[in-house]
Every structure is written in C-alpha cells, then in structure tokens.
Amino acid sequence: MAIELYTWDTPNGRKISVALEEMGLPYTVHPVNISKNEQFAPDFLRISPNNKIPAIIDPDGPGGQPISVFESGAILIYLAQKTGKFYPADPRRQVPVLEWLMWQMGGFGPMPGQVHHFLLVENPQDQRYGLERYMKETRRLYGVLDRRLDGRAFVADEVSIADFAILGWAWRHGRHKVDLADYPNVKRWYEAMMARPGVARGFEVALSC
Missing domain, CATH: 3.40.30.10 (Glutaredoxin)
Incomplete structure (x- = not known):
C-alpha cells in the first residue's frame, strides 16, 4: 500500500x-x-x-x-x-547519521530559514540586523559542513538520511545568498547528490x- x-x-x-x-x-x-x-x-x-x-x-x-x-x-x-x-544497523555507525541529522534539524534549517524571512522584511534597519545575524550563522554552518565533507563523499560513512535532510536546505543556497564555490567540498557533494536519479x-x- x-x-x-x-x-x-x-x-x-x-x-x-x-x-x-x-x-x-x-x-x-x-x-x-x-x-x-x-x-x-x-x-x-x-x-x-x-x-x-x-x-x-x-x-x-x-x-x-x-x-x-x-x-x-x-x-x-x-x-x-x-x-x-x-540508516546503518550498527549502532556505532548510526551515531554520525543521527548527529548530522540533528545538526540539520537544529541549525542548518532554522538559521537559513531566518535569512529567508529577513530578506522579505521591509524595514531597512530590521532587515540589516536580521541578515547580519543570521547570514553570519548560516555561512558558519556551511563552513562546518564543508570541513566535514573534506575527503568524504557523504556526511556519514555512506549515503544516509542525514544527506537527504541536509540536501533539502542546501538546495536553497541561492536564497541563502550563499555561493557554493566558497565551499568546494559542499559544492562537490551537492552536485553528486543532485545527480542521483x-x-x-x-x-x-x-x-x-
């Protein structure tokens, strides 16, 4: 069914x-x-x-x-x-999958989401404050992801639900005002993931x- x-x-x-x-x-x-x-x-x-x-x-x-x-x-x-x-059967291999899934849920989603919000705010002072705060954190998170993907094909040992979760938000990098060329490991991973049928x-x- x-x-x-x-x-x-x-x-x-x-x-x-x-x-x-x-x-x-x-x-x-x-x-x-x-x-x-x-x-x-x-x-x-x-x-x-x-x-x-x-x-x-x-x-x-x-x-x-x-x-x-x-x-x-x-x-x-x-x-x-x-x-x-x-999702690995081995509890030890489950840990990085869960870590990066929770990383996405707790940060790499809520923070870019705030960027989306403040880009639409009409008051220039409010917009400037919001974008300064949340773009800085969004770019920091892209940096965290870029370091994690250095020498790795996926965020855990193999492709997992954590990659699917993160990909959903990396898909909107243009709306985050993020150039993936600044994060070469993220760019490589993103292009490989998007090429999967x-x-x-x-x-x-x-x-x-």
Missing part, C-alpha cells in the same frame, strides 16, 4: 520525497499549499499537530496498522527503519492545488 505524503515545495518537504524515491517506496502526494494556509485545516491537524509540512500516513505501519508521522527528521528515521535503507525524481514531484 502506498504511503500518503502531505507536503509542499519547501526544503523540509523535498527531504521526504527524495527519501521515498531513493528508498523505492510507493507513495501518493497530497499537496498542502502553505501559502493558502492549508496546513491549518482540521484534517491536516489530525496528522500534524504542529501544523507544519511534511507529514505522512503509512497504511502498513508497525503490526500492519496505519500510523501517521510528522516532523521531517522523525519521518526520515521512520522510513529508514521501515526499509532498512540509508532518486534525488532528481524527488525534486521533480509535481505539487499543485
């Missing part, structure tokens, strides 16, 4: 369509147009109590019973454990209401 994906064209939404494609899981897409506040609909609230996309319903969940999952990081872990893909399909999922 196909997983039901509730999503929109955002970094967090694209993480999950990429993961589903890479894992070879059948799924159907339910667009949730956040520009029209569809994330506040009561039906969506039942599966995503924080009113955020993405969310999924797996009709064939644990014990063969349906289950809903919200929060992109939780969805990635759930799907990886369900399929046994992109499953990743390409995940970013091409049509979303319309």
Whole structure:
C-alpha cells in the first residue's frame, strides 16, 4: 500500500520525497499549499499537530496498522527503519547519521530559514540586523559542513538520511545568498547528490492545488 505524503515545495518537504524515491517506496502526494494556509485545516491537524509540512500516513505501519508521522527528521528515521535503507544497523555507525541529522534539524534549517524571512522584511534597519545575524550563522554552518565533507563523499560513512535532510536546505543556497564555490567540498557533494536519479525524481514531484 502506498504511503500518503502531505507536503509542499519547501526544503523540509523535498527531504521526504527524495527519501521515498531513493528508498523505492510507493507513495501518493497530497499537496498542502502553505501559502493558502492549508496546513491549518482540521484534517491536516489530525496528522500534524504542529501544523507544519511534511507529514505522512503509512497504511502498513508497525503490526500492519496505519500510523501517521510528522516532523521531517522523525519521518526520515521512520522510513529508514521501515526499509532498512540509508540508516546503518550498527549502532556505532548510526551515531554520525543521527548527529548530522540533528545538526540539520537544529541549525542548518532554522538559521537559513531566518535569512529567508529577513530578506522579505521591509524595514531597512530590521532587515540589516536580521541578515547580519543570521547570514553570519548560516555561512558558519556551511563552513562546518564543508570541513566535514573534506575527503568524504557523504556526511556519514555512506549515503544516509542525514544527506537527504541536509540536501533539502542546501538546495536553497541561492536564497541563502550563499555561493557554493566558497565551499568546494559542499559544492562537490551537492552536485553528486543532485545527480542521483532518486534525488532528481524527488525534486521533480509535481505539487499543485
């Protein structure tokens, strides 16, 4: 049975369509147009109590019973454990995957997201303060990622859900006002990831209401 994906064209939404494609899981897409506040609909609230996309319903969940999952990081872990893909069985090798997944969830997402916000602020003084603060931190995080990828193909030992999570936000580097040429290891990794057929399909999922 196909997983039901509730999503929109955002970094967090694209993480999950990429993961589903890479894992070879059948799924159907339910667009949730956040520009029209569809994330506040009561039906969506039942599966995503924080009113955020993405969310999924797996009709064939644990014990063969349906289950809903919200929060992109939780969805990635759930799907990886369900399929046994992109998440090592060895607990020691799980650690870097979880570390970099949490790094993305806690920093490389919230900080660039603030850049997106302040770029739209009309008051020049407020915009200047916000961009100075959050662009500095966003670029610091790109530097952290660049150092991690020095001599590495992926952020952990092999391609994992952590790469999918980070890729969702690196995809918006132009909106972060970040030139990947300044971060050559990130640029190499980004181009290699975007060249993967499953990743390409995940970013091409049509979303319309």
